[in-house]
Amino acid sequence: MSAKQTTTARLLSSTAPLAVLVLVFLAAWLTTPNFAEITLREGRFFGAVIDILQNGSIVCLLAIGMTLVIAAGFIDLSVGSVMALSGAAAALVLTSPLQSAPLAICAGLAVGAACGVVNGALVRFIGLPPIIATLVWLIACRGIAQTITDDQKVRFVSPKFEHLANGSLFGLPLPLLLVALIGASAVFLVRRCTAGLQIRGLGASPTAAAYCAVPVTRITLTVFGICGACAGLAGMIAAADIKEADVATCGQYLELDAILAVVLGGTPLRGGRANIIGSLLGALSMQTISTTMQMRGVPAEHTLLIKGAFIIVATLVQSPALRPRLARIFLRRAA
């Protein structure tokens, strides 16, 4: 491959997540009436696009945490259950005599982060493969959530807490702003901080990272902790949206959505690189598909099929075995 071709290939792969989003968006816009309509009512924007941004915020948050975990060479399958547990914890604080929304949010975040740190500890100190460690925690977390709520949905009334999902600032939904803020911090962490370099180094080669005096324990616990805290926040947004904590179904299968968003965003599953913006674009592509399907009256269950096909296509394109072959075909056409 010549230098020019390499540059073209790199440009293609870095713009791919955006291209996917644009394609999905265009398809939705062309096939669905009133898709791109945005109206301003009561100081707030409404419309399908805003819905996508608001409903997509949960997967966006999960995807940010998951990107860091995958970049460090791990995987976290427990985020969906962690969502359920922290949502339940926040709801229990809100229904307790304290009834304080800030305290509930702190509790939810702390529970999420603690769950993440436990995952990290299982991986680092006991040496379990991350898939198995987080699988154990996936089962345990939902079990704990069901136990502390006695298997009941916990309803709560707290206008302040509900702002988390339905509030707005400058006409934009609050969850969207939270995603933007956390996403920007994550980008800063990955690109501008030593810790970001260490995360990527650990993912690229654990042995080399250990020789280069990367604090492996601290980095492991940190990435899992951040991922857990993001899942905790996502769980509270999900609970605030429906004004109750539903431990049985909250976050089910969302770990798959988060991983899919990361894969679509161009972060390789073998670790070593982190593309936060790409993951966010990937999450929004998926939410666009879900919302469009919903608007067109397609049963929500059928979107599972489309998501599955998306994972296969996205990973095949990224596959180390197939990628050079695909690139060659594509570049020959372009030339």
Next chain:
Amino acid sequence: MNFPVAQRPFFAGLAALLLLYAAAGGRYHDQNFLSPEVALGLFSDNAPLGLCAVGVALVLLAGSLDLSVGAVMGCTTIIIATLIEKLHLHPVAAVSLAVFAATINGAMMGAIIHFARLPAFIVTLAGLFIARGGAYLISLESIAIRDSGYKAIAAWAMPMGAALRIPLESLLLVGATSAAWAFLRYTRAGRYVYALGDNPEACIARGLPVARTRITVHALSGLCAGLGGFALTLTLPAGTHTEGVGMELDAIAGCVIGGILLRGGAGNIWGALIGTLVLGLIVLAVATFETRQLTSGSTKVIIAGLLLGFVVLQRLMVGRTVQQTSHSPE
């Protein structure tokens, strides 16, 4: 007697099963726990999970992973029910077709994992999505099977002595486990499964058929999940979407408890059955025999704790030889 290191977790699982059974027998003595009916019920209630666990065990032994078994099992029940009730196919033809579809699905996942060199977990995760989505595409609602021929098959049971009858699904479970055991022990292809799980590089260097072996174990896992679906339609009898959710985790947990090493290459296939029975025993005790009110949440916590305990036990017993299996193929 020779007691290989890698066999120790299997015997730990067996000991756990016997201890639990004895403890339950003592604790629920007045509720007639030790009767043969309860033991047989344990087999037939856990036949779907056990069959899935056997498939997962084969895949784990080859150093791979299958997260799609629960969804494939659910999808198979829907296909069987649709073929019989909507298309009025003969039950035998319907079951064969559905199980064949599950096998092909597994083989395709294996082929993608091998030829595209993708991590098994992401491909089988996609398989989970596709199987669930496909089941909903076939029918949004669960379908009850009312066909009289099928009812006759479901009601059939092998008479055993005076009062005991062994239901078909239990026979299926024991039969499939025996077949898998014979395959692994006495056929060349079966020995390749262990070799591949133990050291894939050495397999390539020695010219073993890596592609064929990998695709075979995934196809067999699909086959077992399909048979699990068949067993489920025998007990329900219906095609349903709600069964098998999260069963992939229970199946892996069963394998780990039964002493199948997560890094692959070592373990006894009967361990999958033993681990399944341990899980089944706990669920049975909590749901039926325990008088204190326990939520389903506490069952999950117990199972997760047990899984964690046995994974740690594996590491302690087999020691340093357990490598940290990365989720990425390199």
